[in-house]
Amino acid sequence: MTVREIAEKLNLRVFSGEAGLDREVTGGYVSDLLSDVMGFAKDGSVWVTLQTHKNVMAIATLKELAAVVIVKGFEPEEDAKEVSEEEGIPILGSTEQTFELTGRIYNLLSRG
Amino acid sequence: MRLEYDVTAGDFTRAGNASSAIKKTLKQLGVSPAVIKRVVVAVYEAEVNIVAHSYGGHITAEVAPEGISVVLADTGPGIPDVQKAMQKGFSTASKEVREMGFGAGMGLPNIQENADDLKIETEVGRGTTLTIYIKF
Numbered sequence: 707m708t709v710r711e712i713a714e715k716l717n718l719r720v721f722s723g724e725a726g727l728d729r730e731v732t733g734g735y736v737s738d739l740l741s742d743v744m745g746f747a748k749d750g751s752v753w754v755t756l757q758t759h760k761n762v763m764a765i766a767t768l769k770e771l772a773a774v775v776i777v778k779g780f781e782p783e784e785d786a787k788e789v790s791e792e793e794g795i796p797i798l799g800s801t802e803q804t805f806e807l808t809g810r811i812y813n814l815l816s817r818g
Numbered sequence: 819m820r821l822e823y824d825v826t827a828g829d830f831t832r833a834g835n836a837s838s839a840i841k842k843t844l845k846q847l848g849v850s851p852a853v854i855k856r857v858v859v860a861v862y863e864a865e866v867n868i869v870a871h872s873y874g875g876h877i878t879a880e881v882a883p884e885g886i887s888v889v890l891a892d893t894g895p896g897i898p899d900v901q902k903a904m905q906k907g908f909s910t911a912s913k914e915v916r917e918m919g920f921g922a923g924m925g926l927p928n929i930q931e932n933a934d935d936l937k938i939e940t941e942v943g944r945g946t947t948l949t950i951y952i953k954f
Binding site: 740760 | 834858918920931
């Protein structure tokens, strides 16, 4: 499943990084601790978080994640969006909380 | 091949730049993706530690055919108790740094788990030098 399909099916807002919407999503990771994601997220994952700053995109880039999804209606900072554009790693957004949103993403991915 | 980068204390907007540059070089050299992943985790964590805890530092990466050695030297407060610092969950990071999602006490353990060899030389009041070695 691609980032675009997840964004469309779950009605997520696309903040930046449209060029990366056709990236393949192979899994997900949920954490607001950056070193946790750094140490344990797998490449190709969507990362669900409430962090909104530029370092999120540094990690997404280094770990070759498929996309970042920001929860609870938070919006990414400008410099985070810039990195997202440069790297073609989309930042998506949802007004839902982490638990509900992650459940929906999980269901989509496990149905293939 | 030798790569060198300066790291500015407190500048989180540039944290990860050195790790990113080292990653690109290793990719160009055709190093295996599995090894690059380990280098990236270890060097990023050490780079962030310089930003978060020191007064500034310098990264020197030596790339040889058999592996990469990265020396991350900072001037700063040093680590009073290295054993304690290596424990998962132990952190001395400021509240501001923690709110960004750093400072969870996972950095040094992440480095240890991804390095084939890790040496920590530290002197309280002077600074800390990490030497990370990862085989290709």
